[in-house]
Amino acid sequence: MSDASALRRFFAGRTLAECLDSGRDNFLVLRLFAALLVILGHSFLIVGGDVSANEPLHRILPRTYSHLAGVAMFFAISGFLITLSFERKPDLLRFVRARVLRLWPALVVLVAAWAFVLGPMLSTLPAGTYFGAGDDQGTAYRYFWSNISLFRLWPSLPGVFETNPIARHVNGSLWTIPWEATMYIAVAVAGVVRLLRFPWLASAVILALVVGLVLWPIYSSDAAASGSLPLGYELAACFGAGGIACLLRRFVPVSTGILLLLAFVALAGRNTLLIWPAILYFVFWLAYVPRLPAMPRDADLSYGTYLWAFPVQQTIVQLTGVESPLGLFAIATPIVLAIATVSWFVIERPALRLKQRSRPIETATAEAW
Numbered sequence: 001m002s003d004a005s006a007l008r009r010f011f012a013g014r015t016l017a018e019c020l021d022s023g024r025d026n027f028l029v030l031r032l033f034a035a036l037l038v039i040l041g042h043s044f045l046i047v048g049g050d051v052s053a054n055e056p057l058h059r060i061l062p063r064t065y066s067h068l069a070g071v072a073m074f075f076a077i078s079g080f081l082i083t084l085s086f087e088r089k090p091d092l093l094r095f096v097r098a099r100v101l102r103l104w105p106a107l108v109v110l111v112a113a114w115a116f117v118l119g120p121m122l123s124t125l126p127a128g129t130y131f132g133a134g135d136d137q138g139t140a141y142r143y144f145w146s147n148i149s150l151f152r153l154w155p156s157l158p159g160v161f162e163t164n165p166i167a168r169h170v171n172g173s174l175w176t177i178p179w180e181a182t183m184y185i186a187v188a189v190a191g192v193v194r195l196l197r198f199p200w201l202a203s204a205v206i207l208a209l210v211v212g213l214v215l216w217p218i219y220s221s222d223a224a225a226s227g228s229l230p231l232g233y234e235l236a237a238c239f240g241a242g243g244i245a246c247l248l249r250r251f252v253p254v255s256t257g258i259l260l261l262l263a264f265v266a267l268a269g270r271n272t273l274l275i276w277p278a279i280l281y282f283v284f285w286l287a288y289v290p291r292l293p294a295m296p297r298d299a300d301l302s303y304g305t306y307l308w309a310f311p312v313q314q315t316i317v318q319l320t321g322v323e324s325p326l327g328l329f330a331i332a333t334p335i336v337l338a339i340a341t342v343s344w345f346v347i348e349r350p351a352l353r354l355k356q357r358s359r360p361i362e363t364a365t366a367e368a369w
Contacts, residue, residue, distance in 0.1 A: 011255055011257035012257075013257070015252060015254070016250075016253075016254055019254055019287075027077065028295040030077065034071075035309070036333065037073070038071060039329060039336065041068065044325040045172075047317060054325065061267075061270050062270060063272065063276075069279055071176055072234070072280070075176075075239040076242040078180065078183065080283075082187050085098070092188060101351045102303075106347050111148050115140040119160050119170070123158060124159040125159035129159075140157060147171075150181055155168065156169065157170050169314070171307075176232070190205075199248055203244045203247050206243055210240050214233050217229045217233075242283075265278065300344055304343030304348065305340040309332065312335055
């Protein structure tokens with residue numbers, strides 16, 4: 001093989017459609033990696049101090065942090081897999097049932113555990129006062145109903161984490177869940193109106209929305225000065241990028257050569273949005289190019305890890321006073337993974353089996369959260 005031919009193969013790789021048809025992927029490992037990035041980034045945030053000066057990814061790519069990159073990866077994966085799910089089985093009721101069973105059972109258990117069991121144990125208030133509190137901290141009942149409804153998230157519980165550097169925030173990760181649910185609704189709408197049957201048109205619509213709602217405001221001097229663009233819009237753009245990758249998968253090459261090229265561009269323009277193509281492309285490269293060990297028993301620990309990490313880290317800071325971000329990461333990670341394992345086998349997997357009792361649980365390629 002000539003050098004030119006080898007170079008072409010290095011950059012051409014396989015198309016995303018060919019990768020998908022191979023039946024082999026690393027999505028379970030990839031999602032867990034993204035969840036661990038969130039724990040790492042939040043460790044620097046939760047102990048206080050100058051996050052911008054200390055957070056490792058931010059020192060390399062000043063436009064992001066480890067936890068934001070992790071969440072962006074989650075949204076790109078979700079955009080790809082959720083769009084694929086509706087494409088393969090364009091049944092609205094089945095789609096809604098699958099999304100509800102994936103999103104809510106673990107969330108309801110988490111929020112209930114903190115509102116009614118762990119919250120009163122960690123609160124500085126007596127139990128009677130805790131459950132009867134009605135000041136600006138809200139009540140345990142408000143925390144529960146607000147957070148499982150997703151309509152208006154409520155961050156605090158009476159007397160919980162009052163002296164932590166991130167004071168009174170029980171779970172700083174929950175804010176992304178309504179955005180995720182909104183993206184599910186967007187895919188359902190696109191599917192119902194049959195837009196997904198026209199991949200190029202659907203991709204053009206997504207791109208127009210990203211440009212109009214995200215890129216234009218970011219580069220608008222007024223919006224940039226005020227910082228008014230919600231971060232959720234940028235996560236929605238990552239979801240949209242994953243959706244476009246799914247729709248145009250026959251034309252999207254996945255190769256180490258392209259990843260290295262995008263990484264070089266990201267480092268050269270590390271203070272700009274040029275970092276995001278590399279981060280998002282890394283998702284598909286890691287999903288399909290390397291051969292990684294499979295998760296034992298196909299356990300998907302990512303959602304449980306994401307849900308439980310922040311409050312566990314807050315608890316560790318309150319009980320131990322740890323001030324080292326890496327120390328917090330080292331203490332929290334095994335605890336969170338243990339809880340996530342229980343969440344998967346006791347709550348999430350049994351819930352997913354309710355989607356279609358006559359069929360086994362879907363593989364990682366067909367499922368996302």
